[in-house]
Amino acid sequence: MAQVTRRPSAWAWVWLVIWAVFSWLPLVATLDFSLRARKGMLSLKAYQNIFADPGFYNSLAFSFQMALLTIVISIFLVVPTAYWVHLRLRRARPLVEFVTLLPFVVPAVVIAFGLIRWYCCPPFAFVSSPLLLVAGYVVLSLPYMYRAADTGLRAIDVCTLTEAAQSLGASNLQTFFLVILPNLRASILSGAFLTFAIVMGEFTLSSLLAWPAFGPYMQYVGVFKAYESAALAIISFALTWLVMLLMLWLVRGWAAARAVTAPR
Amino acid sequence: MSFLRLEHVHKRFGSTIAVQDFNLEVQMGEFVSLLGPSGCGKTTVLRIIAGFEQPTAGTVHLQDQDITHQPPNRRRMGMVFQHYALFPNMTAADNIGFGLRVTGVRREEIRQRVAALLNLVQMPDLGNRYPHQLSGGQQQRVALARALAIQPQVLLLDEPLSALDAQIRVELRGEIRRIQQQLGITTIYVTHDQEEAFSLSDRIVVMNHGCIEQVGTPFEIYNYPATSFVARFVGAVNQLRCEVLDPHRGQLRCGNQLVTMPGPLALQTGAIATIMIRPEALQLGERGGANRLAGQVCAITFRGPLVRVQLHLDNSESLVVDTLNTRQLQLPQIGDQQLISFAPESVWLVNGGG
Ligand SMILES: Nc1ncnc2c1ncn2[C@@H]1O[C@H](COP(=O)(O)OP(=O)(O)O)[C@@H](O)[C@H]1O
Ligand SMILES: [Mg+2]
Numbered sequence: 001m002a003q004v005t006r007r008p009s010a011w012a013w014v015w016l017v018i019w020a021v022f023s024w025l026p027l028v029a030t031l032d033f034s035l036r037a038r039k040g041m042l043s044l045k046a047y048q049n050i051f052a053d054p055g056f057y058n059s060l061a062f063s064f065q066m067a068l069l070t071i072v073i074s075i076f077l078v079v080p081t082a083y084w085v086h087l088r089l090r091r092a093r094p095l096v097e098f099v100t101l102l103p104f105v106v107p108a109v110v111i112a113f114g115l116i117r118w119y120c121c122p123p124f125a126f127v128s129s130p131l132l133l134v135a136g137y138v139v140l141s142l143p144y145m146y147r148a149a150d151t152g153l154r155a156i157d158v159c160t161l162t163e164a165a166q167s168l169g170a171s172n173l174q175t176f177f178l179v180i181l182p183n184l185r186a187s188i189l190s191g192a193f194l195t196f197a198i199v200m201g202e203f204t205l206s207s208l209l210a211w212p213a214f215g216p217y218m219q220y221v222g223v224f225k226a227y228e229s230a231a232l233a234i235i236s237f238a239l240t241w242l243v244m245l246l247m248l249w250l251v252r253g254w255a256a257a258r259a260v261t262a263p264r
Numbered sequence: 265m266s267f268l269r270l271e272h273v274h275k276r277f278g279s280t281i282a283v284q285d286f287n288l289e290v291q292m293g294e295f296v297s298l299l300g301p302s303g304c305g306k307t308t309v310l311r312i313i314a315g316f317e318q319p320t321a322g323t324v325h326l327q328d329q330d331i332t333h334q335p336p337n338r339r340r341m342g343m344v345f346q347h348y349a350l351f352p353n354m355t356a357a358d359n360i361g362f363g364l365r366v367t368g369v370r371r372e373e374i375r376q377r378v379a380a381l382l383n384l385v386q387m388p389d390l391g392n393r394y395p396h397q398l399s400g401g402q403q404q405r406v407a408l409a410r411a412l413a414i415q416p417q418v419l420l421l422d423e424p425l426s427a428l429d430a431q432i433r434v435e436l437r438g439e440i441r442r443i444q445q446q447l448g449i450t451t452i453y454v455t456h457d458q459e460e461a462f463s464l465s466d467r468i469v470v471m472n473h474g475c476i477e478q479v480g481t482p483f484e485i486y487n488y489p490a491t492s493f494v495a496r497f498v499g500a501v502n503q504l505r506c507e508v509l510d511p512h513r514g515q516l517r518c519g520n521q522l523v524t525m526p527g528p529l530a531l532q533t534g535a536i537a538t539i540m541i542r543p544e545a546l547q548l549g550e551r552g553g554a555n556r557l558a559g560q561v562c563a564i565t566f567r568g569p570l571v572r573v574q575l576h577l578d579n580s581e582s583l584v585v586d587t588l589n590t591r592q593l594q595l596p597q598i599g600d601q602q603l604i605s606f607a608p609e610s611v612w613l614v615n616g617g618g
Binding site (some may be wrong): 156157160161163164165166167168169170171174178179182183 | 314316335336337338339340341342343345347349350351352353362363365366367410411413414420
């Protein structure tokens, strides 16, 4: 593509400023507020309070574990399903897409009460198991995970690659793990990241099922401690960015590993 | 005994009949092409042989073993696809070694066989490249090597050259034939390009609307087409409507002019028949052959080694003559009256009767 270098027009600057104000101002304001826990001066007191609270670490660790579990389970459920739909059930694709969008339509509260009612009593008494929470999270992450896998599958010729692998003697499992999955790494990673972000901030399910997750903790801090709550928002924002960078770095690492072996 | 045998194979997709009563026997080491227009069922036949489709009826035998319901990953049939279908996450070498890897061949042996195959397809130094770092022709070479790596019983190719440039196409065509003969591998090749089929095949299967029109050597297909479809599909052909004058001596009348062909004909005197003659069997002027036709020149087209002259006969039928393009060639002018001559043996009747 030909690169046209010219001065950005005045309008471009205006939009840029509006965008910056819109997306950064609340953050800057929050940051500023979080530093004013002591009257009349800037301090890190709110942050110290947060970091001194064992509830912070516990809820963070709990949600982190739940997020990892959710990601693993949802990859194992969604990716093979999406592959199968691409390969054998092309006509069912709109239906499957509709089903995966249901979590957007059904409010989390409804899902939570559904889970509680169904799994409260024998023979399905799972309410006290964290797996029920994970199951709920898997449902919530469905649209993101499925979309991500679907995008990745659309980018390759699933049917022909599968047939090529089969004609070379590969079993279904070998085809999936050696040919299909490696080509979906980047998209699965993006789905995993979205899932991670959702689980870390999720409030309704975890609070209704009474788990000490990060979402309810943030809510609790927000109700009782104004400065700390602002600090917590900044911390979780930073954490999110950190995880995102980590994932970018992972993808880059794979790409680099490829490039190293490529030219002799 | 035939190596690969298809018997009464039918395939329908819903209401579409893709393949109809397909019967074919392929000998070991033979190169057979499936030739026909797009949508005639060539790919479907190939996919049935590979095991990707189940025939609605009929059987497939390999070495007298019924493999109709054997899954594709147990058939040991190497397949080459139109758009290469290389695994994008693997290098050329890993692509080629894939079939060995999944069947548990030792690493060292894989490495050696892959190196030998890279040599065979003349890409000894490109094993470490990823598919996106290779040209189309190179990708197809890798795909060929990958299919050959498993030492397949049958090599199946589905229009492997149709996505490539004309020059690469001709080059790779030669390579495919060389490798096939070197390895003596039984090969089924799908194409819609008659030139490709002619230059590669031991035998050609011409298909139309899911049916076999004719099976034969390239020579038979071109010179003795069994149907008018085959005649038209594998080259240019003149068709003339004639009235039978004498079926025993093979005499017909085309407009007011007499045409002789080898008799006897299975037709009544006075019957209307359509005869066919290839343009290169016709000669400008009064040359060899007993037949003469006169017409008016209406177009002259240069086609490199050949010049095509088009004439109108007196009964408003038209005829094209291909003549070798040489420096000494004396061409008529448009509008000239021109005499052409041809041998009775070069004339045949459409569908053996009409
Ligand atoms: N999976 C399929 N579903 C429905 N119809 C198909 C399918 N595959 C092929 N067909 C139909 O079968 C006919 C033959 O197709 P194909 O074997 O691909 O022809 P060719 O390879 O000679 O172009 C076509 O009419 C095509 O539309
Ligand atoms: Mg085809």
